[in-house]
Amino acid sequence: MRIGELADKSGVSRDTIRFYERNGLISSTTGESDTNNYRDYPDHNLELLGFFTKARDAGMSIADLRDIIETMNGSCDRSEAAQVIRNKIDDLKTRADQIARVVTFLEQSLENR
Amino acid sequence: MRIGELADKSGVSRDTIRFYERNGLISSTTGESDTNNYRDYPDHNLELLGFFTKARDAGMSIADLRDIIETMNGSCDRSEAAQVIRNKIDDLKTRADQIARVVTFLEQSLENR
DNA sequence: GTAAACCATGAACAATGGTCTATTGTTTTT
DNA sequence: AAAAACAATAGACCATTGTTCATGGTTTAC
Numbered sequence: 680m681r682i683g684e685l686a687d688k689s690g691v692s693r694d695t696i697r698f699y700e701r702n703g704l705i706s707s708t709t710g711e712s713d714t715n716n717y718r719d720y721p722d723h724n725l726e727l728l729g730f731f732t733k734a735r736d737a738g739m740s741i742a743d744l745r746d747i748i749e750t751m752n753g754s755c756d757r758s759e760a761a762q763v764i765r766n767k768i769d770d771l772k773t774r775a776d777q778i779a780r781v782v783t784f785l786e787q788s789l790e791n792r
Numbered sequence: 793m794r795i796g797e798l799a800d801k802s803g804v805s806r807d808t809i810r811f812y813e814r815n816g817l818i819s820s821t822t823g824e825s826d827t828n829n830y831r832d833y834p835d836h837n838l839e840l841l842g843f844f845t846k847a848r849d850a851g852m853s854i855a856d857l858r859d860i861i862e863t864m865n866g867s868c869d870r871s872e873a874a875q876v877i878r879n880k881i882d883d884l885k886t887r888a889d890q891i892a893r894v895v896t897f898l899e900q901s902l903e904n905r
Numbered sequence: 906g907t908a909a910a911c912c913a914t915g916a917a918c919a920a921t922g923g924t925c926t927a928t929t930g931t932t933t934t935t
Numbered sequence: 936a937a938a939a940a941c942a943a944t945a946g947a948c949c950a951t952t953g954t955t956c957a958t959g960g961t962t963t964a965c
Binding site for chain 2: 730733738765767768771772777780782786788789
Binding site: 681717 | 943944
């Protein structure tokens, strides 16, 4: 799949896809053509971009995502990779708790007005 | 209270406090001295800064906070102000849901490895 | 009364996460 | 074969959220 198709299907712009690739979140194979150097993306990148979008919405940084991707790919030591992910999960849960506290605070401010 | 004391007590740096003030999140009264123009902060700013810190941690933007503060202060129409806050609450809940989904996804990726 | 600590302002700088533009080359469509 | 659509790269640009710096004035402590 070329970048335009991936962009259309994923809802992530070409520029952003290239930006993600520069930052190590996804990788393309060099297409089989000799006359161009168009990127070629295997299908699973679609799923990956979907995850990135959700994760970015949840407040994860590019660096967080790169950590996850790198440990999943490299995965020399899979228990170490699992730990990286568990840490990210903990961060997310902490953030969710924080949100809950702020929601409570705002709800109280509505009641006490 | 002068800015240094507020910074110490709140854990928010002087520079950040001035930045927040420039951006309409807090306001100081001009001190009573004739010889200086030091800012003076009523005590409630301490609570306010605590809220901002939590809210920023929860992923709210400066603009979000400014919306809240402005509608709370201006509050010409209090039902309108309440609506602004309810919208922010909804945004936060949406974000919390998003986090929960990403956590689930990551937890599954740990199980299926 | 002098040094140290504090405060003010404005501007520059920095990191993050993109987005846009210019230029050039390749496909695809007509 | 010409036009339209797509792709690549490099670099400029943008908003957001601060932080740092330079300069200069004010307070406080010794």
